[in-house]
Amino acid sequence: MTMANAFGSSDFERLSAAEQSMITRREKVLGPAYRLFYERPLHFVRGEGVWLYDAEGNAYLDTYNNVPSVGHSNxxxxxxxxxxxxxxxxxxxxxxxxxxxxxxxxxxxxxxxxxxxxxxxxxxxxxxxxxxxxxxxxxxxxxxxxxxxxxxxxxxxxxxxxxxxxxxxxxxxxxxxxxxxxxxxxxxxxxxxxxxxxxxxxxxxxxxxxxxxxxxxxxxxxxxxxxxxxxxxxxxxxxxxxxxxxxxxxxxxxxxxxxxxxxxxxxxxxxxxxxxxxxxxxxxxxxxxxxxxxxxxxxxxxxxxxxxxxxxxxxxxxxxxxxxxxxxxxQNLITHSRDVGEYFLDELASLSSRFPQLAAIRGAGLFIGADIEDAGRPSASLAARIVNGLRERRVLISASGPHANVLKVRPPLVFTRGHVDHFMKALKKTMMTCLED
The missing domain is CATH 3.40.640.10 (Type I PLP-dependent aspartate aminotransferase-like (Major domain))
Incomplete structure (x- = not known):
């Protein structure tokens, strides 16, 4: 299976010629064990704080990568x-x-x-x-x-x-x-x-x-x-x-x-x-x-x-x-993580009252999980649509759990309430789009 087929021909065709070339080269030189995130893979060239920037200069809110815990390029x-x-x-x-x-x-x-x-x-x-x-x-x-x-x-x-x-x-x-x-x-x-x-x-x-x-x-x-x-x-x-x-x-x-x-x-x-x-x-x-x-x-x-x-x-x-x-x-980031995390949980709980598909929400500090369900059952497919829908709105997230239906939120610790608001706007729009499909 080629990389193009792995992502689906329509997703592959939506990538730039340079990105298509990189994926083809990657498949050839790195072999089959490596994986890429998202239906449409991303090509980042720079990071700063809680933001990652692609080759065209577009900023993506990083709500997933816990390795740069004190911010990209600190x-x-x-x-x-x-x-x-x-x-x-x-x-x-x-x-x-x-x-x-x-x-x-x-x-x-x-x-x-x-x-x-x-x-x-x-x-x-x-x-x-x-x-x-x-x-x-x-x-x-x-x-x-x-x-x-x-x-x-x-x-x-x-x-x-x-x-x-x-x-x-x-x-x-x-x-x-x-x-x-x-x-x-x-x-x-x-x-x-x-x-x-x-x-x-x-x-x-x-x-x-x-x-x-x-x-x-x-x-x-x-x-x-x-x-x-x-x-x-x-x-x-x-x-x-x-x-x-x-x-x-x-x-x-x-x-x-x-x-x-x-x-x-x-x-x-x-x-x-x-x-x-x-x-x-x-x-x-x-x-x-x-x-x-x-x-x-x-x-x-x-x-x-x-x-x-x-x-x-x-x-x-x-x-x-x-x-x-x-x-x-x-920077008092432990207390900051607790305070922003509590605000994040409250905002997610508020949104879940509108969207029952956003089911149980759990977290401690800036490590949060949200179950995605469809008709009361774990839904990996809906979680995947949300993850990829957020990617299209330039917000990065992933999913985990035995059913692959738990939205996994773990941004850099310098994440603020303003960043939470940015995330929530994108999630609300994504949920509305996913549930209309």
Whole structure:
């Protein structure tokens, strides 16, 4: 299948000659594994703040990309990165103040028990490292995840990332549990989810597999954005620890102030994880990620299994990450995320009273999910029409969840109420158009 056929001939023909050429070249040189967003792919050449600009200079409101968390082309971050890159860039086998200061700054955002950092380049690498540490610490190999989770793309991590699809097999040591049910009251959500974890633990043991870890994206973004009531995860975490395993909080997506209730998603639940994996927004686009740990969990691993990452935690990465942390603090973006997120939720709720297809709405800070239904049932097709309709109105969004029907909203943290208003106008027009078709 050619790219033209993949997008549909009419969509392909609506692209400029230059864009058609790029898609043809892309198919030839990048191969079939890569995907493009939207029925009509976009060609961006510049970004600033919450805006992306195409080759013709058209501005698109970015309501989706959480990697540039402090805004596209943030000058404070760029200056820190370029200043260090022009001076020195080596690795963590040499002493460097940046690396130490960055690690100290990261642990200062966490409970005292989480006091040591290991750096990687990507969230996938961080979760891969978490597996190795968990197995070493517990002596087990069993991993428990939610039914539509995404944790990365290395060979080991893809085995417990069910959202990659049926053609990527889960490991024999992996058990999935249903994601928390947002339709249940808080106690019911907590109890039902914990029961699922307990059943997974029992099944692992029945097959002679000792549990090693429960790993959760603390806002369940791939499962459909399910923040839940603060504290509901405690019973599930207690269950894995009682079984001899550890709890890994995957903060690659909800971390760095996005939920508006602290720097990390796990803080909403009053928990202290054993390991915390971090990435994506950590460098505002620069590849930096890592793992924050309880010292006792990594002590034996560090003693017996030498760890080194050529690029992970280099001085430029550390300078970049420090600039991101500094910007979040100086601009009070955690509180800002909470306040703008609450306004966003209120506006979506108001619109849903007019359009019942915009069903349940959930969120914490600037991480929001909205179920799209048709006749009371999840509708991936309507969600796709809305996503592509917004694209035509120059607003970027995506969909997630096991039924691909949850609008996924996670803009840069510098998003304002004015940007929310811009989004809502576009969404209202898009809903009206989609429902007329």
């Amino acid at each position: 000058l404070a971050v760029l200056e820190a990165a370029t200043r260090q890159a022009a001076t020195l860039n080596t690795h963590t086998r040499y002493l460097h103040e940046n690396v130490l200061a960055f690690a100290e700054a990261l642990t200062s955002t966490c409970p005292d028990e989480l006091s040591q950092v290991m750096f990687t380049c990507t969230g996938s690498e961080a979760n891969d490292l978490a597996v190795r540490i968990a197995r070493n610490y517990t002596g087990g190999s069993g991993i428990i995840v939610t039914a539509h989770a995404y944790h990365g793309v290395t060979s080991a991590v893809a085995e417990f990332s069910p959202s990659l699809g049926p053609n990527v097999d889960l490991g024999a040591h992996v058990r999935t549990v249903p994601a928390p049910d947002p339709s249940l009251p808080p106690e019911g959500m907590a109890g039902t989810f914990a029961e699922g974890v307990e059943a997974a633990i029992a099944d692992l043991k029945r097959h002679g597999i000792k549990p090693a870890m429960l790993i959760l994206d603390t806002i369940f973004s791939s499962d459909g954005v399910i923040p839940g009531q603060p504290g509901f995860l405690k019973a599930a975490v207690d269950a894995i620890r009682q079984a001899g395993g550890i709890f890994v909080a995957d903060e690659v997506q909800p971390g760095f102030g996005r939920t508006g209730e602290g720097m990390w998603g796990f803080q909403r639940h009053g928990l202290v994880p054993d390991l915390v994996t971090i990435g994506k927004p950590m460098g505002n686009g620069y590849p930096v990620a890592g793992l924050i740990a309880r010292p006792e969990v990594i002590a034996d691993f560090g003693k017996n299994a030498r760890y080194f990452n050529t690029f992970g935690g280099n001085p430029v990465a550390a300078a970049t990450g420090m600039a991101v942390l500094r910007f979040i603090k100086e």
